[in-house]
Amino acid sequence: MHYRMLRVLAVLLFVTSAVSIASPIASACEVPAPVKSIDPPGFYDDAAGYARAVQPMRGFIAKLNKAAETGDWSCAVDLLHGWASADALMGPIAGYQGYYERSWAGTDFALVILRMPDSVKAANASKFAVINPWLERIAIATRDANAINHLHNNLVYWAGLNLVAIGTVTNQPQLIDSGLIRAREGIRDIGPNGALEREVKRGDRALHYHTFALLPLVFTAELVQRRNIDLYQENDHAIARLANLVIEAVRDPSSFAKITPIKQDLFPWTFQDELAWVEPYYARTRDARLPALIAPRRPFSEWRLGGNVTAVWGVPLSNRP
Known part of the structure; x- marks a missing residue:
């Protein structure tokens, strides 16, 4: 492998x-x-x-x-x-x-x-x-x-x-509705500890795929806000639980051991551009843990998300540690 x-x-x-x-x-x-x-x-x-x-x-x-x-x-x-x-x-x-x-x-x-x-x-x-x-x-x-x-x-x-x-x-509501069905499947799959059981089964790539799964959920949640749909509050604020799991793993990779004992193997981009979800998430939540993670990684550029995510979704970072 x-x-x-x-x-x-x-x-x-x-x-x-x-x-x-x-x-x-x-x-x-x-x-x-x-x-x-x-x-x-x-x-x-x-x-x-x-x-x-x-x-x-x-x-x-x-x-x-x-x-x-x-x-x-x-x-x-x-x-x-x-x-x-x-x-x-x-x-x-x-x-x-x-x-x-x-x-x-x-x-x-x-x-x-x-x-x-x-x-x-x-x-x-x-x-x-x-x-x-x-x-x-x-x-x-x-x-x-x-x-x-x-x-x-x-x-x-x-x-x-x-x-x-x-x-x-x-401007095709039926496509948006079909997309919401899929996003909500992901939100329902997020457990009480923030984990996605299907991604836990990825073994030494479990943490990578938790990060990768969070990307579309956050950006979908942002896009449907304009339709007055709040995916962030669904399943008892499940997206926040998954985000917290990933944030803590970025800060301390050993924290993911509570999800699986398997040593995790990350791609170089897992904790770089595939953390691009932090830009809209920080803009919305102002999570005080995120500036220290965002600042050294900017700009986030993800080819699936229009390129420079920071330029479109980023906001000034708080000076708080």
């Missing part, structure tokens, strides 16, 4: 480097060739094959997120319109990993649009007449993906965020 994960890390670093090299600012508005189908081998099954297969899509997302971060909204619209016109990512998927990748990609696209000024969207109404139906097709495919729905774990919660984010962008 140790050598396999080193191999995974090495190829993912290669993908990151390749994306950076392939995305110079000078060609930021050149639309990459659309990826018709996203169908990589499983992340844990074939590390090298996975990295090769996802690189073109990740390169596109890197360009899109960079355009959003720099306020180059004309470029962002052109990128989305180019792929929407080709019905990108909607080709057949033979395996299972592609369903996860498409769900994450669609979430990113929607969150980029949600940070876009209304004036930009109004000025590009004809392009959004192509973009929005494409996003809806991605959401419907995510909603109907048995490869996700049967899992009842963090990937279902991510699918919920996909549906809520795209439903918010396209």
Whole structure:
């Protein structure tokens, strides 16, 4: 297992480097060739094959997120319109990993649009007449993906965020409602001690997957606030219990031993960009423990969440220790 994960890390670093090299600012508005189908081998099954297969899509997302971060909204619209016109990512998927990748990609696209000024969207109404139906097709495919729905774990919660984010962008309440069903499944799964039983079963990756599961739950809770839905209070403030479990584990990894005696093995990004949920969570709760965790890690950048999360969701930190 140790050598396999080193191999995974090495190829993912290669993908990151390749994306950076392939995305110079000078060609930021050149639309990459659309990826018709996203169908990589499983992340844990074939590390090298996975990295090769996802690189073109990740390169596109890197360009899109960079355009959003720099306020180059004309470029962002052109990128989305180019792929929407080709019905990108909607080709057949033979395996299972592609369903996860498409769900994450669609979430990113929607969150980029949600940070876009209304004036930009109004000025590009004809392009959004192509973009929005494409996003809806991605959401419907995510909603109907048995490869996700049967899992009842963090990937279902991510699918919920996909549906809520795209439903918010396209003003489709039925998609939001389908997303809420999935988010609420995750909230119901949070136990009295803050743990998710299905993620505890991940053995030495249990802590990683608790962190990864918290991301979509927090961002879904934030998005539906505008509909006057308070997911934070559901199941006796369950999201706060899960957040507390993760916060304490970041501060003291040994604290997770009360959940499982298995020594935890974290990815380098587990306690870095996959802690991006702390930005909206701190903005809402002002948890006094968080500034010390947030400050040395800013900016948080998560490719599934529109890129620079700190720029969109971050607030000034308290000086309290």
